[in-house]
Amino acid sequence: MQASGAHSHVLSGTIFSIATVLLLLGVAALEAAASSSVYHPEHIENARENLKRHAWAQTIVRSWEHNVSFAMQQDREFFEELISELTFGTFYGQNCPACVEAKRSVVGEHGLLVWTISNPDQLTCRRCGTVYPSEQYPETGVLECPRMGQTFTYYQTPGERALGPDAPAAERAKHALGWLDGGKRVQMTSFSGMIRGEKNRWAWAQMLVLAKLYAITGEIGYAERAAWILDRFARVFPNYLYHSYDGSYADLPPAEVAASMGDPNTPSGGRFPPEAIRHAYGLNQHSDDNGDYSTLFNGFWGAGRLFAHAGSDSAPLRHMTVAYDLIRDARYPDGTLLLDDSAQKRIVDDLLIAGAEDTENWTDVSNNGMSTYAFSAALGTLLQQPDRVRHALSGLNEMLSDRYHFDGFYAETPHYASWNFEHVGALLDGIYGYSDPEGYQPPDGQRLENLNPFTDGDMHLVLQAAVRMIAPPGNRTPTIGDTIYTDRPAVRPIQCLDARLSEQYSGLLKAVSGTEGNEYSLWYRPANAVTDRDIRIPVQSEWFPGWHVGVLRGPDGDNETALYLNGNEHLWTKRTGHRQVDILSIIFYAFGRELASDRGYFSGSAQVTPDGRPGQAWVDSTLSHNLVVVDNEVQRRRVAGSNLELFGVTPEVEVIEASAHNVYPQCDQYRRTCALATSPEGTPYVVDFFRVHGGSLHQYSFNCNGTMVATRPHDLAIEETTLSGPWVQWLDRPRAIVPDMPLTFAWSHDGVNMDLMLLNRSDTVDRVIIADAPGWRTHQEAMAGRDPIQQILAEKR
Numbered sequence: 030m031q032a033s034g035a036h037s038h039v040l041s042g043t044i045f046s047i048a049t050v051l052l053l054l055g056v057a058a059l060e061a062a063a064s065s066s067v068y069h070p071e072h073i074e075n076a077r078e079n080l081k082r083h084a085w086a087q088t089i090v091r092s093w094e095h096n097v098s099f100a101m102q103q104d105r106e107f108f109e110e111l112i113s114e115l116t117f118g119t120f121y122g123q124n125c126p127a128c129v130e131a132k133r134s135v136v137g138e139h140g141l142l143v144w145t146i147s148n149p150d151q152l153t154c155r156r157c158g159t160v161y162p163s164e165q166y167p168e169t170g171v172l173e174c175p176r177m178g179q180t181f182t183y184y185q186t187p188g189e190r191a192l193g194p195d196a197p198a199a200e201r202a203k204h205a206l207g208w209l210d211g212g213k214r215v216q217m218t219s220f221s222g223m224i225r226g227e228k229n230r231w232a233w234a235q236m237l238v239l240a241k242l243y244a245i246t247g248e249i250g251y252a253e254r255a256a257w258i259l260d261r262f263a264r265v266f267p268n269y270l271y272h273s274y275d276g277s278y279a280d281l282p283p284a285e286v287a288a289s290m291g292d293p294n295t296p297s298g299g300r301f302p303p304e305a306i307r308h309a310y311g312l313n314q315h316s317d318d319n320g321d322y323s324t325l326f327n328g329f330w331g332a333g334r335l336f337a338h339a340g341s342d343s344a345p346l347r348h349m350t351v352a353y354d355l356i357r358d359a360r361y362p363d364g365t366l367l368l369d370d371s372a373q374k375r376i377v378d379d380l381l382i383a384g385a386e387d388t389e390n391w392t393d394v395s396n397n398g399m400s401t402y403a404f405s406a407a408l409g410t411l412l413q414q415p416d417r418v419r420h421a422l423s424g425l426n427e428m429l430s431d432r433y434h435f436d437g438f439y440a441e442t443p444h445y446a447s448w449n450f451e452h453v454g455a456l457l458d459g460i461y462g463y464s465d466p467e468g469y470q471p472p473d474g475q476r477l478e479n480l481n482p483f484t485d486g487d488m489h490l491v492l493q494a495a496v497r498m499i500a501p502p503g504n505r506t507p508t509i510g511d512t513i514y515t516d517r518p519a520v521r522p523i524q525c526l527d528a529r530l531s532e533q534y535s536g537l538l539k540a541v542s543g544t545e546g547n548e549y550s551l552w553y554r555p556a557n558a559v560t561d562r563d564i565r566i567p568v569q570s571e572w573f574p575g576w577h578v579g580v581l582r583g584p585d586g587d588n589e590t591a592l593y594l595n596g597n598e599h600l601w602t603k604r605t606g607h608r609q610v611d612i613l614s615i616i617f618y619a620f621g622r623e624l625a626s627d628r629g630y631f632s633g634s635a636q637v638t639p640d641g642r643p644g645q646a647w648v649d650s651t652l653s654h655n656l657v658v659v660d661n662e663v664q665r666r667r668v669a670g671s672n673l674e675l676f677g678v679t680p681e682v683e684v685i686e687a688s689a690h691n692v693y694p695q696c697d698q699y700r701r702t703c704a705l706a707t708s709p710e711g712t713p714y715v716v717d718f719f720r721v722h723g724g725s726l727h728q729y730s731f732n733c734n735g736t737m738v739a740t741r742p743h744d745l746a747i748e749e750t751t752l753s754g755p756w757v758q759w760l761d762r763p764r765a766i767v768p769d770m771p772l773t774f775a776w777s778h779d780g781v782n783m784d785l786m787l788l789n790r791s792d793t794v795d796r797v798i799i800a801d802a803p804g805w806r807t808h809q810e811a812m813a814g815r816d817p818i819q820q821i822l823a824e825k826r
Contacts, residue, residue, distance in 0.1 A: 030617060030624075030625065030714065030715045030717065030783060030784065030785045030786070031708075031712060031713070031714035031715075031783065031784045031786070032617075032619030032620060032622075032624055032712060032713055032714070032781055032782065032783045032784075065354050065410070065411060066350050066351050066354040066407040066408070066410055066411040066459060067351050067354070067407055067455075067458050067459055068241075068244060068351070068354070068355065068552055069461075069462055072552045072553060073244050073245065073552075075552065075553070075554075075555065075556055076244075076245055076551050076552050077245055078556035079546070079550070079551050079554070079556045080245065080551070081556075082556050083545070083546060083556070084545075085544070085545040085546040085547075085550075086546060086550075086551050089546075089547070089548055089551055090242070090245065090551075093238050093241065093242050094242065096235075096238055097235055097238050097239050097242065097251070097254075099146055099147075100235045100239065100254055101250060101251075101254065103254070105257045108232065108254070108257045108258055108261055109257075109261055111149065111228050111231075111232055112228065112229055112232050112258070112261045112262060112265060113225045113228070113229075113265070114265050114268060115179060115181075115225065116179055116181075116225075116268070116269045116270040116272060116278065116334070117222055117223075117225035117226035117228075117229055117269075118181070118217075118219045118221070118222020118223050118225065118226055118272070118276070118337075119222070119223070119226065119272070119273075119274040119276065119337045119338065120139065120142075120223050120226060120227070120338075121139055121274035121331075121337070121338050122137060122139050122208040122209070122216040122274065122275070122276075122634070123139050123142055123216070123218055123219075123220075123223050124137070124138055124139060124141065124206050124208075124216070124218065125141045125142060125154040125156065125157060125159060126159075126166045126184060126186070126206065126218070127154060127157050127159040127165075127166070128141060128154060128156055128157050128159075129206060131157065132639065133156055133157060133812075134156065134812060135636050135637060135638065135639060135808055135811060135812050136207045136208075136212035136636060136637050137207060137208045137209060137212060137216075137632075137634050137635065137636045137637070138636060138808065138812070139634075141154050141155055141156050142154055142155075142161065142220075142223065143155050144223070144224060144227035144228075144231075146231055149224070149228060150224060151224070152220055152223060152224060152227075161220040162220050162221065163220075166184055166220075167184070168182040168183055168184050168185075168219065168220060168221060169182075169184075169185050169190055170182060170183040170184065170185045170189075170217075170309055171183075171194075172217070172278065172307055172308075172309050173307070174270065174278050174280035174307050175280065176280040176281060176305070177268075177270055177280050177281070177282075179270060179278075181219060181221075181222060181278065182219065182221055182222075183217045183218055183219040183222070183276075183309055184206075184218040184219065184220065185201070185204075185205075186204045186205065186206065187204075188203075188204035189201045189204040189205060192204070197311075198308075198309070198310045198311030199310070199311060201309075201310060202215045202310035202311070205217075205218075205309075205310055206218050208275070208634070209275075209634055209635050212637070214275070214312070215310050215312075216275065216276055217275075217276030217308065217309040217310070219276070229335070230336075230345075232258050232261075232262075233258065233262070233335075233345050233348055233349065234348075235254075235255075235258065236254075236255045236258040236259060236348070236349070236352050237255075237348045237351060237352045239251045239252070239254050239255035239258075239352075240252065240255040240351070240352035240353075240355040240356050241355065243255065243355060243356055243359060244355045244356075249359060249360075249361060249362070249367070252355075252356040252359035252367055253359075253367060255352050255355075255356050256356055256359070256367050256368050256372070259349060259352060259353055259356075259368075259376050259380075260368070260372050260375065260376065262335075262349065262380055263372075263375040263376045263379050263380040264375070264379075266334065266335070266379060266380050266383070266384070267283075267379055267383070269283070269334040269335065270283065270286075270334065271283050271286040271287065271290075271325060271332050271333065271334055272325075272332060272333075272334075272337050273298075273325050273326040273327070273331050273332040273337055274326075274331040274332070274337045274338050275308070275312065275313075275326045275327075275331065276308055276309060276310075276312075277306050277307065277308045277312065277313055277325055277326050277332075278306070278307045278308075279299075279301070279305060279306055279307075279325050279332075280304075280305050280306070280307050281301060281305050283334055283387060284383075284386070284387060286299060286301075286325065287329075287386075287387035287388070287390045287391075288390055289301065290325060290328040290329055290332070290390060290391070291329070291389075291390025291391055291392065292390075296315075296324050296328070297324075297327055297328035297329075297330065298313065298324030298325040298326050298327055298328040298332070299324055299325055299328060300322050300324065301322060301323050301324070301325070302322065302323065303321045303322060303323050304323075305323055306323035306324065306325055312326075313325065313326055328391075329341045329388075329390075329391040329393070329398075329401075330393075330395075330397060334384075334387070335384075339397050339400070340397045340398070340399075340400030340401065340452065341388055341391065341397075341400070341401065342384055342387065342388055343384075343388045343400040343401040343403065343404035344400050344404070346380075346381065346384040346385070346388065346404050346408075347400075347403055347404040347407050347408075347455065347459075349376075349380060349381065350381055350404065350407045350408050350411060351407060353376055353377075353381065353411075354411050356368070357373060377412070381408055382408075382412075384404075385404065385405060385408050385417070388401040388404060388405075389401065389405060389417075389420060392424065394424055394427050394428035394431060394432060395432075396441070396445050396448045396449040396452070397448075397452075398424075399424065399425075399428055399449060399452035399453055399456065400452040400455075401424075402420070402421045402424035402425060402428075402452075402456050403421070403452050403453075403455035403456040403459055405417050405418075405420050405421040405424075406418060406421035406422075406455075406456045406459030406460045407455075407458075407459035409421060409459075409463075410459055410460060410463045413466045415465050415466065415469055415471060415477070418460060418463055418477070419471075419477075421456055421459065421460060422460065424456075425453070425456055425482075428449075428453070429491075431603070431604065432449070432603065432604065433491060434573075434574075434575025434576050434602070434603065435574075435575045436490065436494070436573050436574055436575035436576060437487070437490030437491045437492075437493060437494040437497075437575075438494045438498075438573055438575055438576035438578075439491075439494070440576075440603035440604060440605050441510065441511075441605060441606055441607045441608065442509055442510030442511050442512045442607045442608060443498060443506040443507060443509055443510075443512045443516065443519075444506065444510070444511055444512035444513055444516055444607070444630060445511065445512075445606075445607050446494070446495070446519060447495070447506070447516070447518075447519035447521075450491070450495070450519055450521050450522050451519075451521055453491075454521040454522065454525060457482045457483060457488070457525070460480050460482060461480060461481060461482065461483070462479060462480065462481070463477060463479075463480045464476075464477060464478045464479055464480075465477050465478070483525060483529040483530060484529075484530070489526075489530065491522065492522040492523075492525050492526050492530075493522075493526070493567070494522070494573075494576075495518055495519045495522040495523055496518070496522075496523060496526070496537070496541065496566065496567055496568070497567065497568060497569075497571070497573070498518075498573075498578075498580075499518055499541070499566060499568050499588065500580075500588075500591050500593070500616075500618055500623075501588055501589050501590070501591055501618040501621045501622070501623070502589075502618065502621035502622055502623065503621065504517070504518060504541050504542070504566070504588065505517060505518070506518055506519075507578075507580075507591075507593050507616060508616060508623070508626065508627040508628075508629045509578065509593065509595055509616070509627060510597075510607050510608045510609050510611075510630075511607035511608075511609065511629075511630040511633070511649075512629055512630055513629055513630045513806075513807065514623070514626070514627075514628070514629035514630075514806050514807075517542070518541055518542075520538075520542065520547070521549075523537060523538055523541050523542070524538055524547060524549040524550065525549075527549075527550065527554060527560075528549055528550050528552075528553040528554035528558075529553060531554055531555055531558045534564075535554070535558045535559055535560055535562070535564075536559070536560045536561065536562050536563075536564040537564055537566070538550065538560075539560055539561075539564075540564045540565070540566050541566060545560060546560070566588060568582060568588055569582060570582045570583075570678050570683050572673050572676050572685065574673070575602075577595075577596035577597055577598050577670060577671050578593060578594070578595055578596055578597070579593070579594040579596065579673070579676065579685045579687065580592065580593050580594075581594075581678075581683040581684075581685055581703070581705040582683075582705075583683065583705055583707060583713055584680050584681070584683075584707060589618075589619070589620055589621045590618060590619050590620075590705075590713045591616075591617075591618045592615060592616070592617050592618075592703060592705050592715055593615060593616040593617075594613065594614075594615055594685050594687060594701065594703055595611055595612070595613070595614045595615070595616070595627070596612065596613065596670065596671030596672075596673070596687045597609075597611060597612040597613075597614075597670065597671060598612070598669065598670030598671065599612075599665065599666045599667055599668065599669045599670065600666075600667050600668055600669075601668055601669060601670035601690070602670070609627075609648070609649045609650075609654070610649060610650060610651045610663045610664045610666060611627070611651060611654040611656060611664070612656075612664055612669060612670065612671055612689050612692045613656050613657075613671060613687060613689050613692075613699065613700075613701045613719075614627065614654035614655050614656040615655045615656070615701075615703065615717070616655070617715060617783075619713045619781065619783070620781045622734075622778060622779050622780075622781045623734055624733050624734060624735075624776070624778060624781065624783045625655050625731065625732065625733050625783070626655075626732060626733065626734050626818075627654060627655075628647070628648040628653050628654075628803075628806050629648055629806045629807070630645075630648065630806075630807070631644035631645040631647070631648045631649075631805075631806065631807055631808055631811070632644060632645050632807070632808040633645075636808040637808075638803075638805070638808075638811040639811065639812060642758065642759075644803075644805065644808055644811055647759050647803060648806065650663055650755070651663040651664045652730065652755060652756065652759065653732075653759070653802070654730065655730060655731050655732065656701075656719075656729075656730060657699070657719050657721050657727055657728065657729050657730070658727075658728040658730055658822075659693045659695065659696060659699075659721065659723070659724040659726065659727055659728075660693075660695065660724045660725055660726050661726060661728075661753065661754030661755060661756070662693070663755075664692040664693060665691055665692055665693070665694070668691055669689070669690060669691040669692050670689070670690050670691070671687045671688065671689050671690060672687060672688050672690060673685075673686075673687050674686040674687055674688050674700070675702070681706060682704055682705065682706045683704065683705045683706075684702065684703070684704045684705075685702070685703055686700065686701065686702040686703075687700070687701060688700040688701075693723065693724060695723045695724045696721060696722060696723030696724055697722055697723050698720055698721060698722040698723065699720075699721055699723075700719070700720045700721075701717070701718070701719050701720075702717075702718040702719075702720075703715055703716070703717050703718075704716045725826060726824065726825075726826050727824070727825045727826075728822040728823065728824050729787075729821075729822070729823040730820065730821070730822055731785055731820065731821050731823075732802055732818055732819070732820040732821075733776040733778065733783055733785070733818065733819070734776070734778045734779075734818060735776045735777050735778025735779065735783075735818070736776065736777055736778075736816070736818075736819065737774060737775065737776050737799065737819035738775050738776065738777045738782075739773075739774075739775040740766070740772065740773070740774055740775070740799075741772070741773040741774075741775070742770070742772075745766050745772070746766065746767070747764045747765070747766055747799070748764065748765055749762075749763070749764055749765075750763050750764060750765035750796075750798060751763065752798070752800070756800075756822075759802065759803065760800035760801065760802055760820065761800065761801040761817065762800060762801045763798050763799070763800040764798065764799045764800070765796045765797070765798050765799075766796060766797045766798075766799070767791060767795070767796050768787070768789065768790055768791055768794055768796075768797055769790060769791050770790060771786060771787060771788050771789070771790065772786070772787045772797060773785065773786045773787075774787075774799070774819075774821055776819065785821070787823055789823065789825075793825060794823050794824065794825055795824050795825055795826055796824050797821055797822070797823045797824070798821065798822040798824065799819060799820075799821055800819070800820055800821075800822070801817035801818070801819060801820075802817060802818050802819070802820040803815075803817060803818075804816045804817045804818050
């Protein structure tokens with residue numbers, strides 16, 4: 030394959046191997062700091078110094094001041110009324126009924142309903158403009174939690190309302206708005222519940238910004254409003270029920286619910302009496318040999334009291350911990366403490382510790398579960414609770430052992446590596462500088478002193494991985510597995526390198542993102558760090574031996590060309606969720622454009638296309654990738670992977686070869702060799718050898734972004750044909766060519782042309798099929814509509 034366009038510059042490199050990534054925590058050279066959670070006194074002083082010296086820091090603080098300008102005009106009564114005593118609902122799966130009626134939204138779509146503080150009692154659909162609550166779409170449904178004394182309302186479709194209030198839940202569910210599993214799992218659509226939730230999310234976000242502004246400026250008005258918000262949450266939190274993002278509410282004391290969800294002997298959603306879990310449509314009811322019971326859907330994964338998604342309550346509670354830490358010593362001009370003893374006790378006992386006792390029942394080390402350990406780290410450090418800090422460290426080390434490869438790469442995908450490190454990074458910030466209290470002697474006899482997790486052990490490999498994988502164009506994340514094709518590199522590990530290890534990596538943040546500094550830099554990067562030096566983004570041609578991915582970048586260094594060979598694995602060495610069924614697939618970038626593509630991540634919520642097809646099933650499937658499909662089947666998903674067979678780099682050519690393990694049981698060979706070179710004119714090209722032995726049908730599958738503009742020779746006989754098996758669901762307008770000579774297929778994408786030349790003839794290829802494949806890559810694009818791309822299948826029986 031060959032790309033042509035403007036002259037490109039790429040980078041040479043070598044094989045890179047690493048020994049270990051386990052974090053071994055020890056003693057670091059760090060001055061002892063006063064007890065605090067995330068922002069130590071020296072960090073606050075550093076932020077003030079950055080504010081004096083740097084325009085980027087001043088821009089950040091000005092944006093904070095603008096952000097809280099509305100809150101600064103409000104009195105305490107405003108926040109008391111804003112933050113409801115009634116448990117709120119979820120934003121997840123809340124669709125727009127008007128768009129559903131008009132077929133303008135896909136089943137299960139969310140993110141359409143927009144809330145703003147300027148109109149705090151309404152939601153507006155960003156697509157059709159409908160405002161909720163609405164007389165046309167009233168909340169006539171009522172869900173009661175009689176044990177805990179709370180009642181919620183929700184929207185019912187006309188078909189559901191026509192059945193009457195006494196209709197069985199299963200009958201009403203047939204008319205409700207669909208959500209997961211292609212709409213088979215229905216959702217309780219509650220505009221009032223979502224509005225209460227959006228008010229709370231705005232309030233705790235404001236609280237943290239207000240507290241930061243107080244820490245930097247010392248202005249008591251900021252601390253005062255942060256204190257009002259914190260104290261209000263401390264008063265209402267004890268009454269908030271556990272609820273799930275599927276619309277379920279637990280009609281039980283929260284501590285009892287959390288304990289059951291964390292019990293390894295119960296389902297992930299806990300085990301409760303049948304009537305204890307309340308859902309508008311009677312979901313989550315089960316039965317086994319021990320009788321009938323109910324669960325709170327998928328447990329902590331999608332349930333909380335403050336936040337029913339992605340880590341439960343731990344993220345807002347961590348924010349509240351940090352805000353409390355920043356304002357707890359604030360005093361009015363007359364010396365009076367802003368938070369008196371009773372308020373501090375209420376915040377610490379009824380909100381922070383009570384929340385931690387709940388969330389610490391969840392010991393999962395998944396990308397969401399790590400959020401709970403980050404909260405424990407911040408709270409344990411703040412309150413000088415060694416057991417809580419050790420709980421956080423045990424989760425961190427278990428996660429690093431189970432979920433990270435020895436080369437520093439997360440076992441899942443770039444998208445989820447970024448998500449995971451948001452929580453891991455917060456945990457690292459929380460334990461940085463921690464020392465056990467004076468006189469404390471741990472049971473194992475080993476004290477923790479002045480921890481620095483950024484330099485101890487091999488955490489630097491995890492941080493570097495986010496940079497080493499970078500792809501064109503414009504420094505993007507490679508679209509491997511469940512990764513959204515527009516994803517940018519994870520900022521958190523890059524800013525950690527830039528700020529925490531600034532002597533070596535100062536300026537990296539600017540090199541990757543174009544940003545002089547961000548909020549992390551404000552607090553943690555030394556104010557005198559040199560950031561305007563010409564730093565090279567540390568990418569090179571290499572095989573990542575743990576992650577099982579290789580990249581060839583060519584002989585230059587401008588990150589314009591890259592060929593990724595996705596060796597991949599499935600449950601071979603690590604738990605590998607979100608990896609797709611695409612062992613030995615390739616992605617090709619040239620002239621800063623993604624050409625041969627991986628289609629990415631359609632949806633994590635089983636959303637469907639407007640014509641009812643499960644889009645994620647296509648982008649995940651072997652059939653959508655650039656590889657060889659055997660016998661119309663997808664590859665195996667268990668105990669499968671690849672082995673590196675050859676890797677070599679010279680100034681003229683770079684070569685990588687890998688063989689697959691257990692992807693097709695009928696094949697005794699499934700091996701790919703790719704060589705990347707550059708023509709004398711500066712055009713990058715790849716020579717691709719794919720060896721397969723076994724099975725009865727081999728289909729070399731290849732797609733490119735853009736549009737197929739030519740086939741050569743031009744006088745080819747192209748005839749309509751039919752497809753069989755799973756291809757029928759996804760490919761349209763199949764046309765066939767019987768080759769008697771090498772064929773060339775030409776695509777054009779964003780000003781760059783790419784040619785694929787098949788060197789095979791009729792003695793090795795029976796026919797070549799050209800078909801239209803889905804052009805969409807996300808569920809939003811499926812709704813908006815995208816022109817198809819062209820995919821070829823070179824067949825040999």
